[in-house]
Amino acid sequence: MNAIWRSSWKSFTSSSPGLTSLNSALNHWRGIRVKVRDSNLEQALTFMQRKMQSSGIERLIKNEQLYHIKNSEKRVLARKALERKLRSKELARKLQAVLVKKVRGM
Template sequence: MNKATSHITSLLKQPSHSLTLNSVLSSSLQQWRGIRVKVRNGNLDQALQLMQRKMQASGVERLIKQNVEHHIKNSEKRVLARKSLERRIQAQELSRKLKSILTKKVRGL
């Protein structure tokens, strides 16, 4: 979150009457979400703290963290692929079991 906050403060060179997250996020996110914080008595630090809390509550912080790109080692990729495969197989088995239970109930067996 500190990286996002520092990015926002670097974009805001001069204090304004309201901080908008819309100016920071991409155009697709602008239409989807917007957070506005009023700066009272020129207190930018308090406004940034309030905006940080609002970002955490609305889930924008998670979106920012998801879009951070970094290098993933091949061993980590293999582990992630194996875990996703196991989840998919487990979900398929569960759906197969539920389907058989429901068909037995419908047929009255």
């Protein structure tokens, strides 16, 4: 049974072009792995922090609150999230207008 599992696992982890998204999903499921080279733990920790930030794990950990959030804090966070969303939409609209002008040659 283990031989079958190993062979199927090798087919999943092989570097074929169609399975790149599957490989990244499997790596995300397995977590972040960092090699410590020359017993340099500080360098490995900084590398791990960069990997966590780029993969979004840090955001997921931060979003999981283990304590109670007061309603006033929830309102403030909701208002900030709404402002970010509106700013993003406004920036996208401005960028689209600039690109349309550029394409039309105005």
